Amino acid sequence: xxxxxxxxxxxxxxxxxxxxxxxxxxxxxxxxxxxxxxxxxxxxxxxxxxxxxxxxxxxxxxxxxxxxxxxxxxxxxxxxxxxxxxxxxxxxxxxxxxxxxxxxxxxxxxxxxxxxxxxxxxxxxxxxxxxxxxxxxxxxxxxxxxxxxxxxxxxxxxxxxxxxxxxxxxxxxxxxxxxxxxxxxxxxxxxxxxxxxxxxxxxxxxxxxxxxxxxxxxxxxxxxxxxxxxxxxxxxxxxxxxxxxxxxxxxxxxxxxxxxxxxxxxxxxxxxxxxxxxxxxxxxxxxxxxxxxxxxxxxxxxxxxxxxxxxxxxxxxxxxxxxxxxxxxxxxxxxxxxxxxxxxxxxxxxxxxxxxxxxxxxxxxxxxxxxxxxxxxxxxxxxx
Amino acid sequence: xxxxxxxxxxxxxxxxxxxxxxxxxxxxxxxxxxxxxxxxxxxxxxxxxxxxxxxxxxxxxxxxxxxxxxxxxxxxxxxxxxxxxxxxxxxxxxxxxxxxxxxxxxxxxxxxxxxxxxxxxxxxxxxxxxxxxxxxxxxxxxxxxxxxxxxxxxxxxxxxxxxxxxxxxxxxxxxxxxxxxxxxxxxxxxxxxxxxxxxxxxxxxxxxxxxxxxxxxxxxxxxxxxxxxxxxxxxxxxxxxxxxxxxxxxxxxxxxxxx
Ligand SMILES: Cc1cc2nc3c(=O)[nH]c(=O)nc-3n(C[C@H](O)[C@H](O)[C@H](O)COP(=O)(O)OP(=O)(O)OC[C@H]3O[C@@H](n4cnc5c(N)ncnc54)[C@H](O)[C@@H]3O)c2cc1C
Ligand SMILES: Cc1cc2nc3c(=O)[nH]c(=O)nc-3n(C[C@H](O)[C@H](O)[C@H](O)COP(=O)(O)OP(=O)(O)OC[C@H]3O[C@@H](n4cnc5c(N)ncnc54)[C@H](O)[C@@H]3O)c2cc1C
Numbered sequence: 218x219x220x221x222x223x224x225x226x227x228x229x230x231x232x233x234x235x236x237x238x239x240x241x242x243x244x245x246x247x248x249x250x251x252x253x254x255x256x257x258x259x260x261x262x263x264x265x266x267x268x269x270x271x272x273x274x275x276x277x278x279x280x281x282x283x284x285x286x287x288x289x290x291x292x293x294x295x296x297x298x299x300x301x302x303x304x305x306x307x308x309x310x311x312x313x314x315x316x317x318x319x320x321x322x323x324x325x326x327x328x329x330x331x332x333x334x335x336x337x338x339x340x341x342x343x344x345x346x347x348x349x350x351x352x353x354x355x356x357x358x359x360x361x362x363x364x365x366x367x368x369x370x371x372x373x374x375x376x377x378x379x380x381x382x383x384x385x386x387x388x389x390x391x392x393x394x395x396x397x398x399x400x401x402x403x404x405x406x407x408x409x410x411x412x413x414x415x416x417x418x419x420x421x422x423x424x425x426x427x428x429x430x431x432x433x434x435x436x437x438x439x440x441x442x443x444x445x446x447x448x449x450x451x452x453x454x455x456x457x458x459x460x461x462x463x464x465x466x467x468x469x470x471x472x473x474x475x476x477x478x479x480x481x482x483x484x485x486x487x488x489x490x491x492x493x494x495x496x497x498x499x500x501x502x503x504x505x506x507x508x509x510x511x512x513x514x515x516x517x518x519x520x521x522x523x524x525x526x527x528x529x530x531x532x533x534x535x536x537x538x539x540x541x542x543x544x545x546x547x548x549x550x551x552x553x554x555x556x557x558x559x560x561x562x563x564x565x566x567x568x569x570x571x572x573x574x575x576x577x578x579x580x581x582x583x584x585x586x587x588x589x590x591x592x593x594x595x596x597x598x599x600x601x
Numbered sequence: 602x603x604x605x606x607x608x609x610x611x612x613x614x615x616x617x618x619x620x621x622x623x624x625x626x627x628x629x630x631x632x633x634x635x636x637x638x639x640x641x642x643x644x645x646x647x648x649x650x651x652x653x654x655x656x657x658x659x660x661x662x663x664x665x666x667x668x669x670x671x672x673x674x675x676x677x678x679x680x681x682x683x684x685x686x687x688x689x690x691x692x693x694x695x696x697x698x699x700x701x702x703x704x705x706x707x708x709x710x711x712x713x714x715x716x717x718x719x720x721x722x723x724x725x726x727x728x729x730x731x732x733x734x735x736x737x738x739x740x741x742x743x744x745x746x747x748x749x750x751x752x753x754x755x756x757x758x759x760x761x762x763x764x765x766x767x768x769x770x771x772x773x774x775x776x777x778x779x780x781x782x783x784x785x786x787x788x789x790x791x792x793x794x795x796x797x798x799x800x801x802x803x804x805x806x807x808x809x810x811x812x813x814x815x816x817x818x819x820x821x822x823x824x825x826x827x828x829x830x831x832x833x834x835x836x837x838x839x840x841x842x843x844x845x846x847x848x849x850x851x852x853x854x855x856x857x858x859x860x
Contacts, residue, residue, distance in 0.1 A: 223793050223794060223797065226673070226793045227793050230793070263789060264788075264790065269790060273791075278791060278794075
C-alpha cells in the first residue's frame with residue numbers, strides 16, 4: 218500500500234476524532250454498558266468514516282481500500298474494543314451488501330443517512346439456535362402480496378438496542394430446508410410494528426457496545442426492502458463477512474501492538490528485585506516474541522489489503538487474518554495480564570478490560586473453528 | 602463576502618524545538634510541521650461565515666516549500682484557494698518582514714475580511730495581525746471570541762480578563778481570533794480529496810514587489826546572539842512532615858518570594 222499526504226491528513230482527522238470525541242468518554246460508556254451511537258455517529262459521518270469505499274452518488278467516499286485500512290488502524294487506538302466494533306458494524310459489516318446490491322431507492326432511504334451517521338444500523342444474522350451454522354437460521358420471511366411478513370429471533374445483535382434498521386438475513390424459500398439457497402437479506406426498520414428488543418445481553422467484555430436479542434413477530438416490510446435479488450442472501454452475507462473479518466483484524470492488530478507497548482512501559486517503571494522488571498531477559502524475550510508475531514500478522518494484513526485493493530477475491534486472506542489476529546490478540550492479552558501481576562487483574566488499569574475484550578476476537582464474526590473449517594474446505598479436506 | 606485567512610506552519614506543538622547552530626533560526630526540519638492551532642480556529646470561523654452568508658475563503662501562508670502541506674490542510678477543511686509566499690530570501694524573516702510580505706500579498710485583492718490567529722505557537726509574538734492591519738491601513742479587531750458580519754459592519758467580542766469588549770468597524774477589516782471562538786472541524790475524507798484540486802498560487806519576493814534586502818534574516822530588527830538549552834530540571838526540595846511541615850512550606854514559599 219502506498220500512503221500519500223491525503224492518507225496522512227485523513228489519519229490525522231480520524232486520530233483527533235478518536236482522541237477528542239471517543240477516548241475521553243470510553244470509561245463512562247463502559248460503565249454505562251452502552252455508548253450514545255446517535256451522538257457519536259454523526260461526527261464519524263462528517264469526517265467520512267462510513268462508506269469510504271462506496272459510490273459517491275449514494276453518500277460514499279469513492280475511496281479505495283487503503284483508506285479503510287487507515288481508518289481501521291486509527292479505530293484500533295480506541296481504549297476499548299466495544300466502540301470500534303460498533304463503528305465497524307456500521308462501516309463494514311451491515312452496509313457492504315446494501316451498497317453493492319441494494320436498489321437506488323433503498324440506498325437513498327437507508328444507506329445515505331447511515332453514512333452521514335444520522336441512522337444507526339445492525340447486522341442481524343445470528344440466532345439463538347444458529348450462529349456458526351448460518352445455513353441453519355430459522356427466521357422466516359413469507360411473501361404476502363407486496364410485503365414480507367417476518368417471524369423469528371435474532372441473537373447477539375451489536376447496536377441492537379439503538380439501531381434504526383437492521384440488515385437481516387431470513388429464510389425466504391422453504392423448498393430446501395437447511396440449505397444455503399432460499400435466504401435473503403432484508404432491510405428492516407426497527408420502528409416496524411412487531412419488532413422488539415427482547416433483552417440487552419450482559420457480557421464478559423465489550424461493555425460499551427450494546428448487544429441485543431431481537432424478536433420479530435409478524436413484522437411486515439415491503440418486498441422492495443430486499444437487498445438485491447431474493448434468494449441470494451446467503452451468498453451476499455458470505456461476501457459481506459470478508460469486509461467484516463478484514464476490518465476487524467486491522468483494528469485488532471493495532472490494539473495488540475499498543476498493548477505490548479504499554480506493557481513494555483509498565484515493566485520499565487516497575488521495580489522488583491532491585492531493577493526494572495523489564496531488565497529481566499525472560500520478559501524481554503517474551504515481549505520480543507509477541508512483537509515478532511504482531512509484525513508477521515501486520516505484514517499479512519497489508520498483503521491481504523493489497524490483494525483486496527487489486528480487486529481479487531480475498532476469502533482465504535480474510536479467513537486467515539481473522540483466525541490469526543484473533544488468536545494473537547488473546548495471547549497478547551494473556552501476557553499483558555501476567556506481566557502486570559495484581560495490577561493486571563484490577564479494574565483500575567486498562568489491562569483487565571483488554572483481556573476481557575480480547576476474548577471475543579476468536580468468537581465474534583465467526584469462531585476460530587469456523588475459520589478452520591473454511592480453510593479445510595479450501596484445502597480439499599472435509600466436504601462442502 | 603471574500604475572506605482571507607493567514608495561516609502559519611509551525612513545528613508540532615508537542616515536539617522538542619531546536620535552534621540551528623549556524624544561524625540561530627528555528628530548525629523547522631527537525632519537527633513535523635502543522636497548521637498553527639489558532640489559525641485553525643480562524644479558518645473555521647471563515648468557513649462558518651461563508652456557509653451562512655456565501656462567499657469565498659482564500660488561505661495565505663508565508664513559509665518554505667513544505668508549508669504547502671499546511672495550505673492544503675486548510676483547503677481540506679473547506680477553504681477555496683491558497684496563496685503561498687515562498688522564497689529562500691524570506692528565511693529568517695522577523696515579524697516586520699513577515700507582515701510586509703503578507704500585506705503585499707493581500708493588497709488589492711478585494712478581501713472584506715482578513716482573519717488571523719491571535720498568536721503562533723512557535724514565536725508567540727502576537728503582533729503580525731496588528732502589523733498587517735497597519736500596513737494596509739485597515740481597522741484591526743483583535744482577540745475576537747465572537748465575530749458577526751452584518752452588511753459591511755463587522756462586530757466582535759474582544760476577549761478580556763474581565764469579560765469582553767464589544768467593538769465594531771466597517772469592512773474591510775483585520776480580525777484575529779482566540780481559541781474560545783469555535784470548535785474547528787476535522788477535515789473530512791471528501792474535503793481532503795477535493796483539496797488536491799484547489800488552486801494554490803505561489804508568490805516570490807519579486808512577485809510581491811519587495812526588495813530582497815528588506816526581508817530575511819539579515820534584515821531582521823533584532824538578532825539572536827547566543828542561545829543555550831534549558832537546564833535540566835533540578836531535583837525538588839523534599840520536606841518531611843514532622844509536625845512542622847506547614848511552617849517549612851510557608852518558609853520555603855516566602856524565601857522564593859511567592860508569598
Ligand atoms: C459481543 C458479540 C457481538 C456479536 N455481534 C453480532 C452481530 O452484530 N450480528 C450477528 O449476526 N452476530 C453477532 N454475534 C454472533 C457471533 O457471530 C456468533 O456468536 C458466532 O458466530 C458463534 O456463533 P454461536 O455463538 O451461535 O456459537 P455456536 O455456533 O453455538 O458455536 C459454539 C462453539 O462451537 C465451536 N464450533 C462451531 N462450529 C464448529 C465446527 N464446524 N467445527 C468445530 N467447532 C465448531 C466453536 O468453538 C464455537 O465457538 C456477536 C457475538 C458476540 C458475542
Ligand atoms: C526560535 C525563533 C527565533 C526567532 N528569532 C527572531 C529574530 O532573531 N528576530 C526577529 O525579529 N524575530 C525572530 N523570530 C520571530 C519570527 O520571525 C516570527 O515567527 C515571525 O515574524 C511571525 O511572528 P509570530 O510567529 O510571532 O506571529 P504572531 O504575531 O504570533 O502570529 C499571529 C498570526 O499571524 C499570522 N501569521 C504569522 N506568521 C505567518 C506566516 N508566516 N504566514 C501567514 N500567516 C502568518 C497567523 O495567522 C498567526 O496566527 C524568531 C522566532 C523563533 C521561533
